[in-house]
Amino acid sequence: MSHVLHVLIEPGFFSSSPVRLALAIGGLVASVAAVVGVFTVIRGQAFAGEALGDIGATGGASAYLAGVPALFGFVGFSVAAAGAMELIGIQRVRGRDLATGIVLGAGFGIAALLLYLGTTYDNTSGATVTILFGAIFDLTSPDLPLVLGFGLIVLVTLAVLYRPLMLASISPELAAARGVRVRLVGAAYLISMAVAVALSAVTIGAILSTALLVGPAAAALRLTTRPGRAIATAAVIGVASTWLGVLLAYDSYDWTVKHDRAWPASFFIVTVVLAVYLIAGWFSQSIRRGRSLSA
Amino acid sequence: MEASTALKVEGVSVQLGGRQILDDITFELRPGELTGLIGSNGAGKTTLFRVILGLQATSAGSVRIGAQGERQGVGYVPQKFLLDPDMPLRGRDLVGLGIDGHRFGLPKPSKTRRQRIQQMLEAVDAQDFADARVGQLSGGEQQRILIAHALISNPQLLLLDEPLANLDLRSAKEVVTLLSRIATEHRVSVLISAHEMNPLLPVMDRIVYLADGRAVSGTADEVIRTDVLSKLYRHHVDVLKVHGRVIVVAGEGDHDDEPDHGPVEII
Numbered sequence: 102m103s104h105v106l107h108v109l110i111e112p113g114f115f116s117s118s119p120v121r122l123a124l125a126i127g128g129l130v131a132s133v134a135a136v137v138g139v140f141t142v143i144r145g146q147a148f149a150g151e152a153l154g155d156i157g158a159t160g161g162a163s164a165y166l167a168g169v170p171a172l173f174g175f176v177g178f179s180v181a182a183a184g185a186m187e188l189i190g191i192q193r194v195r196g197r198d199l200a201t202g203i204v205l206g207a208g209f210g211i212a213a214l215l216l217y218l219g220t221t222y223d224n225t226s227g228a229t230v231t232i233l234f235g236a237i238f239d240l241t242s243p244d245l246p247l248v249l250g251f252g253l254i255v256l257v258t259l260a261v262l263y264r265p266l267m268l269a270s271i272s273p274e275l276a277a278a279r280g281v282r283v284r285l286v287g288a289a290y291l292i293s294m295a296v297a298v299a300l301s302a303v304t305i306g307a308i309l310s311t312a313l314l315v316g317p318a319a320a321a322l323r324l325t326t327r328p329g330r331a332i333a334t335a336a337v338i339g340v341a342s343t344w345l346g347v348l349l350a351y352d353s354y355d356w357t358v359k360h361d362r363a364w365p366a367s368f369f370i371v372t373v374v375l376a377v378y379l380i381a382g383w384f385s386q387s388i389r390r391g392r393s394l395s396a
Numbered sequence: 397m398e399a400s401t402a403l404k405v406e407g408v409s410v411q412l413g414g415r416q417i418l419d420d421i422t423f424e425l426r427p428g429e430l431t432g433l434i435g436s437n438g439a440g441k442t443t444l445f446r447v448i449l450g451l452q453a454t455s456a457g458s459v460r461i462g463a464q465g466e467r468q469g470v471g472y473v474p475q476k477f478l479l480d481p482d483m484p485l486r487g488r489d490l491v492g493l494g495i496d497g498h499r500f501g502l503p504k505p506s507k508t509r510r511q512r513i514q515q516m517l518e519a520v521d522a523q524d525f526a527d528a529r530v531g532q533l534s535g536g537e538q539q540r541i542l543i544a545h546a547l548i549s550n551p552q553l554l555l556l557d558e559p560l561a562n563l564d565l566r567s568a569k570e571v572v573t574l575l576s577r578i579a580t581e582h583r584v585s586v587l588i589s590a591h592e593m594n595p596l597l598p599v600m601d602r603i604v605y606l607a608d609g610r611a612v613s614g615t616a617d618e619v620i621r622t623d624v625l626s627k628l629y630r631h632h633v634d635v636l637k638v639h640g641r642v643i644v645v646a647g648e649g650d651h652d653d654e655p656d657h658g659p660v661e662i663i
Contacts, residue, residue: 143483261500268497271485275545278449278472279498322482326529329503331484 123237127343133252135339137297138318151311156182156208158307161232162215175299183295235306235367305367316374320381346370402585408457423613425585432596433589435606441589462552471546475557479531487526487541494545536567
């Protein structure tokens with residue numbers, strides 16, 4: 102039995118402190134992103150989520166140039182971008198893609214400049230790769246309380262807004278008729294989403310951050326019919342995918358001939374999320390087919 | 397205001413972008429009665445609903461709901477309700493959001509809450525499909541769930557915006573019968589907007605007829621008359637009654653007065 106485990110989990114996995122930190126921060130980030138992501142999928146705001154992540158790259162690059170932790174850059178720029186989208190009019194149906202697209206284009210332009218400057222000054226592409234695609238094993242212990250703090254802010258915000266946000270996401274008309282301030286709730290949600298995306302950027306990079314936001318939520322939506330269960334399922338899928346991705350990345354040291362470099366964890370995490378989504382789709386379809394046969 | 401009035405709309409006018417959408421609308425609704433708000437597309441039905449819900453400012457007039465004029469006393473079923481089939485939401489959940497969806501915080505499940513939802517589902521004959529995803533229900537089934545959602549907060553007034561618009565004849569008939577029963581049993585005043593009055597004729601206690609932002613109200617016999625509707629349209633119209641159905645046809649005359657209407661309009 103322990104033999105089988107050793108094949109699966111390399112010796113030294115749990116005793117390595119970068120691994121322990123990756124599992125703790127990765128799990129935390131994945132659960133926050135998944136919870137937020139259920140509303141992202143319900144509200145049809147995946148494109149806005151992707152844009153917020155990409156703009157976070159600008160923040161990460163500026164933070165790198167300024168010499169402050171990348172997380173502050175990610176959060177600062179994503180939240181500012183969310184504010185800009187709100188002002189341009191993301192909550193109008195026809196303004197949605199327009200607001201996102203305008204802010205995304207502007208943000209990515211600045212990111213290109215800053216990443217270019219960072220790369221040429223240092224004569225290294227390390228920072229660019231870290232910001233865009235993440236470096237979960239390079240996290241440091243001061244990152245943990247920061248991620249925990251931002252994560253808690255997001256979760257508390259969503260817990261407070263839960264019912265009006267759910268109603269407004271299902272039907273703005275129904276919510277408005279019940280006296281919900283739909284625009285205010287939507288703006289608060291957009292900012293929470295910006296923070297969640299920024300947190301994901303720390304673990305799997307700015308470009309890939311929407312995978313943790315939308316992937317587990319989209320899979321969960323196929324597996325359950327209740328909103329509360331969808332949120333719990335998404336969190337479990339997100340955390341499990343992240344942990345499995347970290348494990349595979351750690352194992353991948355041994356897959357190369359020289360045993361000197363691992364494949365990036367971001368690749369494995371995103372691939373596991375995609376696999377879970379596909380399996381969830383197949384699973385829900387076969388359940389539906391089974392039901393229609395027995396009916 | 398009399399205690400037996402569920403809604404009093406008095407001299408309400410609305411202007412949007414320089415256009416007069418509603419012009420001096422006055423009518424009253426009583427508890428336990430079913431009223432049809434009849435008018436063609438663009439007559440101002442949805443705007444009037446938004447005024448009653450407090451979502452649309454008026455340029456003149458007043459709206460009072462119930463004895464205390466409480467806004468919480470209105471249940472609303474919107475016209476467009478499109479849900480993704482994958483949306484993780486059962487009919488039961490949507491009805492629950494009718495109790496406390498506007499409150500902050502997480503939902504607090506309790507036995508009383510579950511029983512209240514179950515009773516409401518039974519009241520609209522929705523218990524058979526209450527556990528399926530709302531987005532996968534038929535139009536008529538979704539209407540029942542939405543009616544339960546609107547009714548569970550025990551409102552004095554129930555507004556339904558074109559509830560029959562996308563239903564087949566049989567479902568439309570079932571929803572009309574259900575609404576009539578609800579008005580009587582729950583002592584709630586039901587206001588249904590429709591561009592086609594015939595499906596509502598058998599159950600309507602009163603009618604508010606809207607054209608070009610103006611309204612006349614009364615019983616069907618008082619309103620569906622050639623002289624009354626001609627005055628409302630400011631153009632001669634004929635009211636034809638065929639086998640208990642009513643057809644309103646624009647008559648011959650001076651078309652230039654009313655360029656908005658074609659030579660023949662069937663409502």
